[in-house]
Amino acid sequence: MRRFAIALLAGSLVPIAAFAQSASGPASPAREQPEELVELDYEQFTHKAASGNLAEVAMGELAQEKGSRPEVKEFGQRMIEDHSRANEALTAMAEKKGIKTPTEPGPEERETIQRLSALNGEEFDRQYARLMVEDHRKDVAMYRAMADSSEDADLKKYATDTLPVLQEHLTLAESMAQEMAVMPEEASGQSR
Template sequence: MKKIAFNVLLAASLFTAVACNETKKEDSTEVAEDQNEAKFDEKMEDDTEFAVAAADGGMMEVQLGELAQKNGSAAAVKDFGKMMVEDHGKANDELKALAQQKNITLPASLSEDKQEMYDDLAKKTGQEFDKAYADHMVKDHKKDIDEFKEEAEDGKNADIKAWAAGKVPVLEMHLQKAQAMQDAVK
């Protein structure tokens, strides 16, 4: 009888450990979106999704900026990376404070697709990294500008809308510098 009870307890412990391990693998962005969906009505859905995506993108910009300073070879790449860490780090802090005010849950780590992009770039160094990083920064900032403009125009929450609008000029400046960096490393 003691052996059966011990085996049942052991099996339950193993299932619990596996279940806990599985939740760690869950995409932090998806978790944040699910939590926000449960807290807010449809009116705020687009705003909370924007905030989650902006946080995910901002975290990636900082992490890639740090990587650029380490793996890049061109001064333009290292300088751009430093600017990304500073500017997006500041924007991330502002967004965290705003999200806290609005009770919006933000992701704690990169989404799976952003992590894959980071991992791919982390395998590169020197000129190969410089070109891939520059290409990614141009493409990413074009997409970000469109998303931030859309939120600034169509957002329902006045504070999130204003935050997004305030970031558009900085993102446009980043795009110009990313394009110059891209030309420099070709």
């Protein structure tokens, strides 16, 4: 199986891991971590993408429940809808190739979801907005690399079709984070 070289930040869950270490501490911008080359094959990409979709849905549900700002609740609803749809398409594509996708977020993502669930109101809003910026920046990079380099027609189409949605999510998350003054400095105005 061909491996796809994807330039990702060290540790694919840097934003989530940073939040897991300190939910109320200052934002730990993912760009401070050195970049490393991570190679993902078809199965690894589908596993990582499905786990990410499931985490976005779970955090979107938390935003509906715990968010205090209308834009946080609206963004959460959008995450539920778009990432559910993306995961359905991904799962169907993977099943055609005999690949089983995860049915729940990974351990680090579950820990982040648990920590986020302990927050309420404005603190929830700020942490959720920051996480969404950091996570969608990572997702855009991963999907762009797969859309550009995949030789598998189905995977290339999935990544190409999903990328504009993720880019829109990033733009919306950056706007939401800027309104709350929680925008990671280097992310400001750098939507891709």
